[in-house]
Amino acid sequence: xxxxxxxxxxxxxxxxxxxxxxxxxxxxxxxxxxxxxxxxxxxxxxxxxxxxxxxxxxxxxxxxxxxxxxxxxxxxxxxxxxxxxxxxxxxxxxxxxxxxxxxxxxxxxxxxxxxxxxxx
Amino acid sequence: xxxxxxxxxxxxxxxxxxxxxxxxxxxxxxxxxxxxxxxxxxxxxxxxxxxxxxxxxxxxxxxxxxxxxxxxxxxxxxxxxxxxxxxxxxxxxxxxxxxxxxxxxxxx
Numbered sequence: 714x715x716x717x718x719x720x721x722x723x724x725x726x727x728x729x730x731x732x733x734x735x736x737x738x739x740x741x742x743x744x745x746x747x748x749x750x751x752x753x754x755x756x757x758x759x760x761x762x763x764x765x766x767x768x769x770x771x772x773x774x775x776x777x778x779x780x781x782x783x784x785x786x787x788x789x790x791x792x793x794x795x796x797x798x799x800x801x802x803x804x805x806x807x808x809x810x811x812x813x814x815x816x817x818x819x820x821x822x823x824x825x826x827x828x829x830x831x832x833x
Numbered sequence: 834x835x836x837x838x839x840x841x842x843x844x845x846x847x848x849x850x851x852x853x854x855x856x857x858x859x860x861x862x863x864x865x866x867x868x869x870x871x872x873x874x875x876x877x878x879x880x881x882x883x884x885x886x887x888x889x890x891x892x893x894x895x896x897x898x899x900x901x902x903x904x905x906x907x908x909x910x911x912x913x914x915x916x917x918x919x920x921x922x923x924x925x926x927x928x929x930x931x932x933x934x935x936x937x938x939x940x941x
Contacts, residue, residue: 757935758921772928817925819868823877
């Protein structure tokens with residue numbers, strides 16, 4: 714069974730940092746890309762990052778570029794989203810979503826989400 | 834950046850009725866790279882359609898997708914009670930992989 718489990722969310726002050734994790738199981742890890750998507754309160758879905766199956770191709774939304782860094786660890790079968798310089802507007806539920814291939818694709822399996830709250 | 838616009842923003846219908854949701858892109862999107870998702874409160878999004886018209890695993894055939902270029906459509910042929918939710922289109926042909934603002938289908 715394909716599973717994605719996010720962790721690492723919590724309350725952080727503006728300017729602070731958090732590292733989100735997404736533990737993957739039930740599929741060949743390096744054969745699938747992963748996207749990070751967030752849902753802020755009262756807003757719609759926002760795509761924020763993509764990493765290809767092998768990790769060679771990475772994209773970011775302009776809203777997080779230069780502040781967030783995505784990575785993946787094949788041995789740990791995990792994805793990471795390092796978030797620095799957090800702002801109030803980064804408050805959201807963060808989801809990791811598996812792509813349907815190693816390249817660009819929609820997310821067919823999603824984690825349950827982890828809540829990040831940026832507030833003083 | 835490709836901007837996606839969804840219409841209508843809210844669709845009020847009764848169970849059994851047909852729902853037609855539109856997604857318009859600011860520039861052409863390859864039909865291979867357009868998806869539709871359903872999201873309910875407190876739940877993760879669920880992939881319905883990928884590559885414009887391909888139903889994801891386990892998605893009932895009352896959901897169908899069509900379109901090309903800049904105009905795409907999600908159709909729910911006969912609404913079931915569990916279909917009342919928010920629907921998003923997404924393009925993943927070019928970064929940033931933008932979502933539309935969402936369209937809510939609620940019970941009339």
